[in-house]
Amino acid sequence: MKKLIWPLCLGLLIASCKKEENNNDNNQDPGGSGTPAVFDVVGQLSFSDGPHDIAIKDHVLFACRGDNIQIVNISNPSSPTLIGTLEYPQTTNNFEALYLDGNTLYIGCSAVSGIYAMDVTDPEAPTALAQYTDDIFAGTKLKTYSIFAQNGQVWAAGSNGQGSMLVRFDLQSGNLILKNFWEGGGTGNAVEGIWGNSTHIYLSTADGHVLSFDQANFTSGPLDDFTFQAEAGHEHWGRTLVGKGNSLYWADWGAGFVTLDISNPSSLVATTTLSNSVYIGQHPDAEGTNVYDVALDDASGKIYLANGWSGLLELNQSTPGQVNNYVDYKDNQYYCLKVSGDYAYVGDIAAGTTDIKGIKVIKIK
Secondary structure, eight states, X not given: OEEEXXXXXXXXXXXXXXOOOBOOOTTTSSOOSSOOOTTOEEEEEEOSSOOSEEEEXXXXXXXXXXXXXXXXXXXXXXXXXXXXXXXXXOSXXXXXXXXXXXXXXXXXXXXXXXXXXXXXXXXXXXXXXXEEOSOSBTTBOOEXXXXXXXXXEEXXXXXXXXXXXXXXXXXXXXXXXXXXXXXXXXXXXXXXXXXXXXXXXXEEETTTEEEEEEGGGGGGOOSEEEOOOOOTTOOXXXXXXXXXXXXXXXXXXTTEEEEEEOSSTTSOEEEXXXXXXXXXXXXXXXXXXXXXXXXXXXXXXXXXXEOBTTOEEEEETTEEEEEEEEEOOTTOOEEEEEEETTEEEEEEOOTTSSSOOEEEEEEOO
């Protein structure tokens, strides 16, 4: 077990660290001996705080929260094991976002503000590549809550301290080069989710909007601004965006799960909305919508949702307004999600409950 310290000079040092608890806690979740059924929790690893985001490279899972990033071996899904902890030598990092692009892992930070890049060619021994924590312009930093990257082009989004902000970087020769930025007006509309294709970038804001941008001219502002009337008592909190083809899948917390047609980025259209009432209508025993995160499994054609206090949901990509199956274990709060092989790996923040905080491994096939 090791602790990896990321000092200001961008080197990595190794020291000993305390082993985290590893158990299956069968008093709260199904699993244990025998062949697990679909949607059984088959393994878990507890942390002092539940992760805000996770990423998976080969047999290694990265989980971020607060001032460190946990590195976990998931070769055996029933027994995830902590390899080590990556730390930056400040006490106010608030790591919020992870995005894997090939062998590069990007990390978003909301307190110190900025982004980091790591080489994870060997995911068990990541090495530092670059960081950007300077001002975007005089007196203004980016509090990063979401990242999208492709081929060394990096889009980081979050807040300038009040309203929304989108920044474009390039990773070149081991450096993150600031290219340009866009600022939105207002307050309380930090960007919580981002996704892009070869021509456009889409943002999800905390106040429940999806914005579309032309990548080549994003500083001119959004092409379109989509929102909808949420049901009373089931508020917006725009979270993750994940796209495929002309469909953009949007996690919008209490307001639900929305599929948008993005064939015309200047005119975003909702094709399905899984609101709280629609979900309860399909599954009367369910607790309702608290959609935090979305993961696509193209091998099975499924969509999986981290649905907060209401567990894990499964839908078909062909019918995203219909929940096929769901699991709702006592005292969980699923906040982030990745799918790999036959398993869903969820970050359980278990806020205000008696459940463990950490990683849950759920069999989905």
